[in-house]
Amino acid sequence: DQQVKQNSPSLSVQEGRISILNCDYTNSMFDYFLWYKKYPAEGPTFLISISSIKDKNEDGRFTVFLNKSAKHLSLHIVPSQPGDSAVYFCAASLTGNQFYFGTGTSLTVIP
Amino acid sequence: NAGVTQTPKFRVLKTGQSMTLLCAQDMNHEYMYWYRQDPGMGLRLIHYSVGEGTTAKGEVPDGYNVSRLKKQNFLLGLESAAPSQTSVYFCASSYRAGYGYTFGSGTRLTVV
Numbered sequence A: 001d002q003q004v005k006q007n008s009p010s011l012s013v014q015e016g017r018i019s020i021l022n023c024d025y026t027n028s029m030f031d032y033f034l035w036y037k038k039y040p041a042e043g044p045t046f047l048i049s050i051s052s053i054k055d056k057n058e059d060g061r062f063t064v065f066l067n068k069s070a071k072h073l074s075l076h077i078v079p080s081q082p083g084d085s086a087v088y089f090c091a092a093s094l095t096g097n098q099f100y101f102g103t104g105t106s107l108t109v110i111p
Numbered sequence B: 001n002a003g004v005t006q007t008p009k010f011r012v013l014k015t016g017q018s019m020t021l022l023c024a025q026d027m028n029h030e031y032m033y034w035y036r037q038d039p040g041m042g043l044r045l046i047h048y049s050v051g052e053g054t055t056a057k058g059e060v061p062d063g064y065n066v067s068r069l070k071k072q073n074f075l076l077g078l079e080s081a082a083p084s085q086t087s088v089y090f091c092a093s094s095y096r097a098g099y100g101y102t103f104g105s106g107t108r109l110t111v112v
Helices: none
Strands: A010-014 A019-025 A032-038 A045-051 A056-059 A062-067 A072-077 A086-093 A099-101 A105-110 B004-007 B010-013 B019-025 B031-038 B042-049 B064-067 B073-078 B087-094 B107-111
Touching: A010 A019, A019 A086, A019 A105, A032 A062, A045 A056, A045 A062, A045 A072, A072 A086, A086 B042, A099 B042, B004 B087, B019 B031, B019 B087, B019 B107, B031 B073, B042 B064, B042 B073, B073 B087
Parallel strands: A010 A105, B010 B107
Antiparallel strands: A019 A072, A032 A045, A032 A086, A056 A062, A062 A072, A086 A099, A086 A105, B004 B019, B019 B073, B031 B042, B031 B087, B064 B073, B087 B107
């Protein structure tokens, strides 16, 4: 049973607009949350993290929001750029060791 | 600054053959991980290590063994390969638990 779900397999956004990628999880005890970006034929690259004591974390154009009561995580990219086109994975963990990954959302930013 | 290096990048095995995947990191990270990625399944943790000489089971450990004899290396072994082990394997390392991982570029394994 998938503990972390990304229900949108793909998303297309115009360059300069906001990209919002969503992630839901089932275990309310998860404390650590990460987002990764993956280009074809490469390993995932760490983007941004958030722990359960926060509800928002920003790093440049990337902001992650955590709604613990809804067990929902989202990644906002503003403004979106063509180089952001990739597959985005969210991941969640109880202890910070065993992370459960979602199935990914493929983002296409249209110039 | 190599980061995490995986060898080999591609391999085709026959059912029942054995092989070892090597992961090496040069960042002095304590934690190392082996994941597999299958279509529609996301990444799933096979085994991990929290330091030299330690190993622990992840979500899908059956059919795999691991060793961490040196801090910089984490080996993943398949003793008797099965077609269900056809996958892309990623190694990763991190400074400590909860921190973002640095991933290798992956090993594409096909078992026929």
